[in-house]
Amino acid sequence: MPAPERIPPGRVSATDALTLLTEGELTVGGRVRQASNAVLYGTVSLDGDEARCVYKPVAGERPLWDFPDGTLAQREVAAYELSEATGWGLVPPTVLRDGPYGEGMVQLWIEADPDASLLALVEDEEPGEGWKAVGFAEVGAGRTALLVHADDLRLRRLAVLDAVINNGDRKGGHLLPTADGGLYAIDHGVTFNVEDKLRTLLWGWAGEPLPPEATATLTALAAALGDGGPLATRLAQLLTAAEVAALRGRVAALLGSGTHPVPSGDWPAIPWPPV
Numbered sequence: 001m002p003a004p005e006r007i008p009p010g011r012v013s014a015t016d017a018l019t020l021l022t023e024g025e026l027t028v029g030g031r032v033r034q035a036s037n038a039v040l041y042g043t044v045s046l047d048g049d050e051a052r053c054v055y056k057p058v059a060g061e062r063p064l065w066d067f068p069d070g071t072l073a074q075r076e077v078a079a080y081e082l083s084e085a086t087g088w089g090l091v092p093p094t095v096l097r098d099g100p101y102g103e104g105m106v107q108l109w110i111e112a113d114p115d116a117s118l119l120a121l122v123e124d125e126e127p128g129e130g131w132k133a134v135g136f137a138e139v140g141a142g143r144t145a146l147l148v149h150a151d152d153l154r155l156r157r158l159a160v161l162d163a164v165i166n167n168g169d170r171k172g173g174h175l176l177p178t179a180d181g182g183l184y185a186i187d188h189g190v191t192f193n194v195e196d197k198l199r200t201l202l203w204g205w206a207g208e209p210l211p212p213e214a215t216a217t218l219t220a221l222a223a224a225l226g227d228g229g230p231l232a233t234r235l236a237q238l239l240t241a242a243e244v245a246a247l248r249g250r251v252a253a254l255l256g257s258g259t260h261p262v263p264s265g266d267w268p269a270i271p272w273p274p275v
Contacts, residue, residue: 017093020046021053021106026099028055037061037072037189040101041109052109056189057101064190066197072189073105074238079165079188080107081238085224085231086217088157092184096238110184116177118155119201121145132204135270149204154183159202160214163261164221164250165191170200172275192239194246196264199271205260215255222251 024044032039038060044053061072073096080094094107120131123145127133131148139145149155155175162170168190176184190197210218224231225248235244254261263269 017051017108018095020044020049020051021093021095021108022097024049024051026053026055026097026106028100038101044106054107054109054186055099055101055104056107057099057104059102060104061189066193066195067190068240073103075191076105076107076188078235078238079167079191081231081234082165082221083161085221086157086161088161088217090154090158090161090183090185091188092186107186110176110178110186112176113179116179118150118152118175118177118183119172120148122148127204134201134203147201149202151204152183155202156205156211157214158183158185159200159205159260160210160218160254161185162200162202163198163254164218164247166193166197166246166250167191168193168197168199169271170202171271171273172201192243192247194242196267198261198264199268201270203263203269206262208260210254210258210260215258218251218255222248222255225251 021044024046026042026044028040028042030041032041038057040055040057042053042055043050056073056076058070058073061070063069077094077096080091083089083091092108092110094105096103097106099106121137121139122128122131125146127146127148130151132151134147134149136144137147158175165188167188169187170185171187174185174187176186178184223229225235225244226232232244235247239247
């Protein structure tokens with residue numbers, strides 16, 4: 001029997017990827033040791049095609065004080081559904097399915113471009129052209145440096161998406177720019193909380209007006225979240241009714257303010273560690 005054809009992420013459509021992830025044979029190859037929860041990597045194979053993937057079984061989730069137990073995988077899938085609803089395609093194809101260690105989240109593996117730079121620490125007081133300031137960070141020996149991120153449309157879209165899903169952990173290591181100019185974001189387990197949990201490195205646009213594209217996207221998203229709609233129905237399978245209601249509230253609040261959110265002051269604004 002010939003070996004399966006390995007499909008690069010950029011060459012598989014979202015629809016085909018979902019079929020492969022949902023119906024393919026899932027084989028675990030190893031574990032990402034530095035992750036706080038069980039993060040396994042492997043492949044999914046179907047009808048002669050194969051793709052690399054990440055598998056996070058619910059059984060490997062550590063309890064959190066502010067999230068119901070055993071719900072992180074569903075939140076990862078809900079983040080993908082929201083990303084697809086915006087049309088921005090910022091989250092890799094993600095499904096909820098059974099696997100070797102029980103039900104869990106399975107996501108298409110994305111190979112990041114090691115030469116792409118979206119975050120930096122600079123010695124200056126102000127960011128240079130093409131960069132946005134996040135804040136000052138200690139870098140050792142009593143020294144501080146300015147943390148900046150790229151003034152990049154892809155990141156700005158992600159900042160809006162994170163505000164919508166209430167992402168409590170947007171770290172630099174969760175940003176995966178690709179060699180073909182794309183950008184994907186991963187690790188969305190701590191999202192969709194009813195309370196404000198937004199923690200991110202993408203504060204560079206805080207308080208600035210939302211671009212027209214974002215306003216149009218949020219308007220369409222508000223309509224898609226209406227009772228009985230396909231998106232609302234799908235999210236009701238993944239989140240609680242209160243969480244869906246809070247999601248609608250965040251979209252309405254963003255449209256009402258017309259600006260990127262600012263740190264609330266009630267919750268640490270930047271995740272730790274930041275990478």
